[in-house]
Amino acid sequence: xxxxxxxxxxxxxxxxxxxxxxxxxxxxxxxxxxxxxxxxxxxxxxxxxxxxxxxxxxxxxxxxxxxxxxxxxxxxxxxxxxxxxxxxxxxxxxxxxxxxxxxxxxxxxxxxxxxxxxxxxxxxxxxxxxxxxxxxxxxxxxxxxxxxxxxxxxxxxxxxxxxxxxxxxxxxxxxxxxxxxxxxxxxxxxxxxxxxxxxxxxxxxxxxxxxxxxxxxxxxxxxxxxxxxxxxxxxxxxxxxxxxxxxxxxxxxxxxxxxxxxxxxxxxxxxxxxxxxxxxxxxxxxxxxxxxxxxxxxxxxxxxxxxxxxxxxxxxxxxxxxx
Amino acid sequence: xxxxxxxxxxxxxxxxxxxxxxxxxxxxxxxxxxxxxxxxxxxxxxxxxxxxxxxxxxxxxxxxxxxxxxxxxxxxxxxxxxxxxxxxxxxxxxxxxxxxxxxxxxxxxxxxxxxxxxxxxxxxxxxxxxxxxxxxxxxxxxxxxxxxxxxxxxxxxxxxxxxxxxxxxxxxxxxxxxxxxxxxxxxxxxxxxxxxxxxxxxxxxxxxxxxxxxxxxxxxxxxxxxxxxxxxxxxxxxxxxxxxxxxxxxxxxxxxxxxxxxxxxxxxxxxxxxxxxxxxxxxxxxxxxxxxxxxxxxxxxxxxxxxxxxxxxxxxxxxxxxxxxxxxxxxxxxxxxxxxxxxxxxxxxxxxxxxxxxxxxxxxxxxxxxxxxxxxxxxxxxxxxxxxxxxxxxxxxxxxxxxxxxxxxxxxxxxxxxxxxxxxxxxxxxxxxxxxxxxxxxxxxxxxxxxxxxxxxxxxxxxxxxxxxxxxxxxxxxxxxxxxxxxxxxxxxxxxxxxxxxxxxxxxxxxxxxxxxxxxxxxxxxxxxxxxxxxxx
Numbered sequence: 001x002x003x004x005x006x007x008x009x010x011x012x013x014x015x016x017x018x019x020x021x022x023x024x025x026x027x028x029x030x031x032x033x034x035x036x037x038x039x040x041x042x043x044x045x046x047x048x049x050x051x052x053x054x055x056x057x058x059x060x061x062x063x064x065x066x067x068x069x070x071x072x073x074x075x076x077x078x079x080x081x082x083x084x085x086x087x088x089x090x091x092x093x094x095x096x097x098x099x100x101x102x103x104x105x106x107x108x109x110x111x112x113x114x115x116x117x118x119x120x121x122x123x124x125x126x127x128x129x130x131x132x133x134x135x136x137x138x139x140x141x142x143x144x145x146x147x148x149x150x151x152x153x154x155x156x157x158x159x160x161x162x163x164x165x166x167x168x169x170x171x172x173x174x175x176x177x178x179x180x181x182x183x184x185x186x187x188x189x190x191x192x193x194x195x196x197x198x199x200x201x202x203x204x205x206x207x208x209x210x211x212x213x214x215x216x217x218x219x220x221x222x223x224x225x226x227x228x229x230x231x232x233x234x235x236x237x238x239x240x241x242x243x244x245x246x247x248x249x250x251x252x253x254x255x256x257x258x259x260x261x262x263x264x265x266x267x268x269x270x271x272x273x274x275x276x277x278x279x280x281x282x283x284x285x286x287x288x289x290x291x292x293x294x295x296x297x298x299x300x301x302x303x304x305x306x307x308x309x310x311x312x313x314x315x316x317x318x319x320x321x322x323x
Numbered sequence: 324x325x326x327x328x329x330x331x332x333x334x335x336x337x338x339x340x341x342x343x344x345x346x347x348x349x350x351x352x353x354x355x356x357x358x359x360x361x362x363x364x365x366x367x368x369x370x371x372x373x374x375x376x377x378x379x380x381x382x383x384x385x386x387x388x389x390x391x392x393x394x395x396x397x398x399x400x401x402x403x404x405x406x407x408x409x410x411x412x413x414x415x416x417x418x419x420x421x422x423x424x425x426x427x428x429x430x431x432x433x434x435x436x437x438x439x440x441x442x443x444x445x446x447x448x449x450x451x452x453x454x455x456x457x458x459x460x461x462x463x464x465x466x467x468x469x470x471x472x473x474x475x476x477x478x479x480x481x482x483x484x485x486x487x488x489x490x491x492x493x494x495x496x497x498x499x500x501x502x503x504x505x506x507x508x509x510x511x512x513x514x515x516x517x518x519x520x521x522x523x524x525x526x527x528x529x530x531x532x533x534x535x536x537x538x539x540x541x542x543x544x545x546x547x548x549x550x551x552x553x554x555x556x557x558x559x560x561x562x563x564x565x566x567x568x569x570x571x572x573x574x575x576x577x578x579x580x581x582x583x584x585x586x587x588x589x590x591x592x593x594x595x596x597x598x599x600x601x602x603x604x605x606x607x608x609x610x611x612x613x614x615x616x617x618x619x620x621x622x623x624x625x626x627x628x629x630x631x632x633x634x635x636x637x638x639x640x641x642x643x644x645x646x647x648x649x650x651x652x653x654x655x656x657x658x659x660x661x662x663x664x665x666x667x668x669x670x671x672x673x674x675x676x677x678x679x680x681x682x683x684x685x686x687x688x689x690x691x692x693x694x695x696x697x698x699x700x701x702x703x704x705x706x707x708x709x710x711x712x713x714x715x716x717x718x719x720x721x722x723x724x725x726x727x728x729x730x731x732x733x734x735x736x737x738x739x740x741x742x743x744x745x746x747x748x749x750x751x752x753x754x755x756x757x758x759x760x761x762x763x764x765x766x767x768x769x770x771x772x773x774x775x776x777x778x779x780x781x782x783x784x785x786x787x788x789x790x791x792x793x794x795x796x797x798x799x800x801x802x803x804x805x806x807x808x809x810x811x812x813x814x815x816x817x818x819x820x821x822x823x824x825x826x827x828x829x830x831x832x833x834x835x836x837x838x839x840x841x842x843x844x845x846x847x848x849x850x851x852x853x854x855x856x857x858x859x860x
Contacts, residue, residue, distance in 0.1 A: 032742040038370055050461050064622075085370055087518055088534065155570050168594070171574030174363075174567060175560045177535045247539045269559070271567045273536040281367055281535075284736045 001314075007247035008310070012303040016296065020075060023295040024068050029289045032059070034084050034286040058084050072160045080293040085285045090293045091277065098260075100176050101267075101274040103186075104194050105259035109252060111198030113206050117248065119202075120209025121241060127214065135206065142203025155269070158192070174271040191224040193270045197263060201255050212244040219243075228303060242316050249316065253309035261294060292321050354840060358858035361585050363571060363580040369537040371518035372503040375453050378463040380582055382849045385538045385559055387851040389436070390503035390523035391425060391547070393482070394494075396760055401844030404661050404761040407498045411446060411547070412482075412525075415588035422489030425484045425497075433547045434527045435506050436521075439599070447476035448507035450484075452514065452790065458512045467496045467765050470796075488797050491804070493591050499847065500848045511809060522805035526552035526854040535561055546854070553840065553857035565710075572600070574831055579834035579859075582847045583607065585649045585710050589831045593605045601845035607653065608658045609830035611715045612769065614822050617783040618804035619750055621699065626690040628820035631751070633687035635728040636784055639680070639716060641826045648714035648746065651829035656767050656812045658845065659827055663763040663808045673816045687726045700729040704749040706740045715825060716753045727795040744780040752780060756824075759848035762797055763808065770815045772823055781821050781847055788814050788821075 035054035054105045055061050059070070074081055080090035123135035155171060162170035172189050179186040216222065217240055225235045264276040275294065281288040366381035369822040373388065374382055395416065397406040402739040409415060412427040419426070431655040433441040454471050456462040461675050470490050480735060485494060501524060502729045509516050521529045524547070527540030541556040560577060562568050569588045570578045573595050592600050615622035622628060645651045655673065662838045670676040677683040685800045690696050715736060730751070735743065756769040768776045771792055772784050791814060795807035815821050832843050
């Protein structure tokens with residue numbers, strides 16, 4: 001087991017190096033120059049001398065290979081450098097945004113799991129019944145509805161409903177407060193985005209849970225268990241569900257990793273200062289160091305989540321052993 | 324008797340009512356102390372907090388309440404283009420030495436937030452950093468002070484500006500709201516300290532900054548304007564999306580914003596909030612500028628550039644466009660309403676402003692035919708900003724189609740937009756000329772060739788235009804200066820058609836009705852220190 005984990009961690013190294021090289025090259029292929037944007041935004045003058053100073057300051061006057069080696073060495077030491085746009089440490093920029101993204105990702109995942117697994121299972125067990133039809137309709141609607149649209153509508157519904165009921169429109173706060181500082185304010189801010197994201201997430205997971213469960217309940221060992229006279233609930237909970245969860249866990253892992261940096265539009269709809277918004281800003285501003293760090297963070301999260309998912313396989317299915 | 328008494332009573336009652344109403348009116352206009360103003364900044368976090376370096380309203384709206392300036396536009400009359408008052412000085416000076424020397428006395432007892440006394444040395448050091456930024460730093464406003472020779476602080480209470488030549492452009496330039504006074508000791512130690520830190524003498528002290536989220540301030544008890552500020556503090560939330568801002572104002576999560584909303588958002592808020600929202604509107608010292616790339620054929624031909632302007636029906640287009648975009652007033656190179664601005668009759672002689680659009684378009688077609696550019700196909704480079712860039716760009720393409728031109732719009736984010744302009748990789752571009760304090764002599768620098776003004780992207784040289792500008796800048800007689808401005812405008816918009824000016828923007832500021840004391844001006848940079856703002860709650 002430990003050897004397997006070490007192997008997986010070592011295998012992550014070429015993945016990270018490949019991602020680093022790719023993002024390094026791609027960022028430099030995008031037309032534009034952060035110095036021009038920084039010095040010239042709003043009509044300020046950006047003369048050749050100022051540009052040269054800015055380029056030297058950011059290290060653009062050095063050969064690309066050296067720039068890449070600097071970046072790789074910094075990453076190896078977990079030193080991501082300074083944001084080219086704000087001049088603040090990249091770690092500080094990300095740390096300011098990560099808690100909210102993480103909180104929403106966790107909440108959305110919990111919501112998704114709580115909705116998807118029971119409903120997906122019920123839907124499979126009562127295949128083609130009215131319950132199944134309702135669950136499938138809810139799932140398809142969830143997949144078809146963009147989270148950001150749902151977010152916009154949910155805010156408007158809250159505004160209109162509160163106005164109709166209490167005479168004054170109410171909406172969730174638009175400035176983030178950490179949970180430990182003011183739990184109520186924090187939850188009132190994150191609950192709507194978590195629900196809207198969680199709904200789409202649960203819809204995808206629900207479909208997967210249903211089809212996995214449909215496959216498993218038709219397996220010979222389930223038939224055998226039934227023939228042995230085992231209680232149905234025991235068959236489903238102990239034998240069917242655990243096996244059906246294998247693809248579902250994979251999906252949950254991928255979706256969770258995506259949520260860390262992928263909620264770009266939802267974050268904008270709810271004015272959440274998260275990693276997704278930072279990602280867009282970093283690319284728009286051509287902030288190489290910040291973009292590179294964010295890509296590497298995303299890759300690292302994916303690698304870590306995949307490792308966790310693989311380890312969960314062994315717990316869910318004891319037949320799986322790590323060599 | 325009874326009748327008389329009744330009439331007397333009625334009269335007294337009426338009088339009391341009037342007194343009461345007047346009293347209420349008086350009470351409503353008397354600032355109340357206390358409360359925290361929450362407003363939104365329609366942007367992501369600014370690149371830095373240094374007002375000397377930046378030119379974005381995101382920096383201004385976030386950090387102006389922490390700083391003082393030497394002089395400013397009168398906060399009670401921010402619409403004025405000539406009403407300047409002291410902030411740190413004791414009296415507005417009378418220039419000496421044929422208008423080339425301005426001596427300011429600095430207020431006594433002003434302190435920075437760290438308790439350090441503010442002296443003339445701090446004022447002079449800050450101004451030197453703005454006018455002649457030290458090596459390794461940049462100033463966004465160097466070009467505004469081409470007339471300044473040196474800034475001196477002969478004693479701790481006196482600052483002297485010595486000019487190279489007398490010009491009416493100096494005082495409005497001096498009132499630029501970005502010219503924050505920094506602590507000399509800090510500037511001497513690290514000229515870039517202010518990019519990430521705040522240390523001013525303004526009405527509020529910093530109380531927290533969450534990158535990209537919010538910035539907070541609390542009342543400065545040592546503020547040098549007695550009794551101000553009225554607020555206990557403020558919270559400014561960065562909210563770049565318009566829908567968020569509209570919802571937040573509706574749900575009273577924020578009391579408003581200070582940049583400007585489009586008409587649709589205004590209508591939506593007014594419908595939802597009725598008398599709980601107050602809209603202030605003003606012409607905006609911002610106008611879209613359409614620049615053809617003179618290095619690209621056929622835009623090297625003045626007839627083609629003139630045809631572009633002649634095709635556009637500004638007089639009918641602007642009112643229609645104003646219903647969906649934050650644009651309104653038709654103007655030339657000078658902000659409409661300013662004494663140096665063209666009158667309607669004067670504008671109507673220039674391409675793009677002819678009153679008879681059919682005649683104008685016929686002339687455009689004739690010029691295109693003469694230049695061999697009939698049915699020309701080209702690309703219009705535009706910035707990925709809805710209001711009003713994309714609306715204006717789409718409207719222009721439709722207007723040009725009426726003379727047989729086929730333009731396609733290439734909309735790109737701000738970075739690549741600048742890159743394309745600076746690398747001369749465009750046919751025609753939609754840009755803007757946005758300024759703070761209305762100062763026509765400096766505001767029109769945008770139209771000068773790149774050899775003089777680095778942010779002109781037309782890629783042309785025009786010595787006649789430069790000469791006209793220099794003459795105008797040095798002219799101190801108002802009438803002669805106005806005549807020169809007309810000649811300059813004709814050179815830019817007609818004779819050479821270096822650029823087109825399309826519709827000045829319209830500033831619509833929504834504030835919850837309990838927010839008092841703030842008055843709109845023609846710039847989103849001006850009047851943002853919040854010292855006068857109070858809450859009627």
